[in-house]
Amino acid sequence: xxxxxxxxxxxxxxxxxxxxxxxxxxxxxxxxxxxxxxxxxxxxxxxxxxxxxxxxxxxxxxxxxxxxxxxxxxxxxxxxxxxxxxxxxxxxxxxxxxxxxxxxxxxxxxxxxxxxxx
Amino acid sequence: xxxxxxxxxxxxxxxxxxxxxxxxxxxxxxxxxxxxxxxxxxxxxxxxxxxxxxxxxxxxxxxxxxxxxxxxxxxxxxxxxxxxxxxxxxxxxxxxxxxxxxxxxxxxxxx
Numbered sequence: 001x002x003x004x005x006x007x008x009x010x011x012x013x014x015x016x017x018x019x020x021x022x023x024x025x026x027x028x029x030x031x032x033x034x035x036x037x038x039x040x041x042x043x044x045x046x047x048x049x050x051x052x053x054x055x056x057x058x059x060x061x062x063x064x065x066x067x068x069x070x071x072x073x074x075x076x077x078x079x080x081x082x083x084x085x086x087x088x089x090x091x092x093x094x095x096x097x098x099x100x101x102x103x104x105x106x107x108x109x110x111x112x113x114x115x116x117x118x
Numbered sequence: 119x120x121x122x123x124x125x126x127x128x129x130x131x132x133x134x135x136x137x138x139x140x141x142x143x144x145x146x147x148x149x150x151x152x153x154x155x156x157x158x159x160x161x162x163x164x165x166x167x168x169x170x171x172x173x174x175x176x177x178x179x180x181x182x183x184x185x186x187x188x189x190x191x192x193x194x195x196x197x198x199x200x201x202x203x204x205x206x207x208x209x210x211x212x213x214x215x216x217x218x219x220x221x222x223x224x225x226x227x228x229x
Binding site: 035047061095101102105106107108109110 | 151173
């Protein structure tokens with residue numbers, strides 16, 4: 001059974017940094033690209049970033065480009081999101097998701113909450 | 119890249135059929151067969167319901183079906199059931215600088 005468990009969320013001041021982690025199990029981690037998707041409180045889903053299975057290719061939403069960095073450690077079955085220069089509009093529940101057929105998000109974690117506030 | 123456009127809400131009675139639309143452009147929905155649909159119950163993570171426009175993952179009831187015409191994709195729920203009450207989101211690959219985009223979301227109410 002696929003399991004994705006996010007961690008690392010918390011409260012941070014504007015301009016601050018945070019590193020999210022996603023621990024994966026139940027599948028061959030390095031065979032799959034991985035996404036980060038976020039959802040602001042009471043709002044819709046927003047795609048954030050994707051990393052290929054070997055970590056060689058990364059993609060970002062315009063809203064986070066230059067501030068966020070996605071990475072992975074296949075030896076630890078772990079996905080990361082380094083978030084710098086955080087803004088109040090980055091406040092959201094951050095999900096990691098496993099890439100499936102047709103660029104769909106086949107499995108999701110339960111999310112980790114990031115709150116950017118002074 | 120703007121979000122794909124979905125109706126804010128759709129409702130139906132048990133047993134009826136409803137359809138949720140997802141309108142984009144030729145750069146996303148119309149240009150690729152990489153449209154997927156997600157169901158999200160309150161306080162829960164989203165769940166994949168349809169991928170590649172019309173394919174159902176194993177375990178998803180065949181009451182859920184997807185289609186596409188031009189720049190608009192659709193999710194149809196036939197034989198609506200109480201447990202189908204949830205938020206639904208479409209998603210598409212896009213050729214823009216933000217390569218993946220979600221729809222605005224639709225709240226489905228079972229009357």
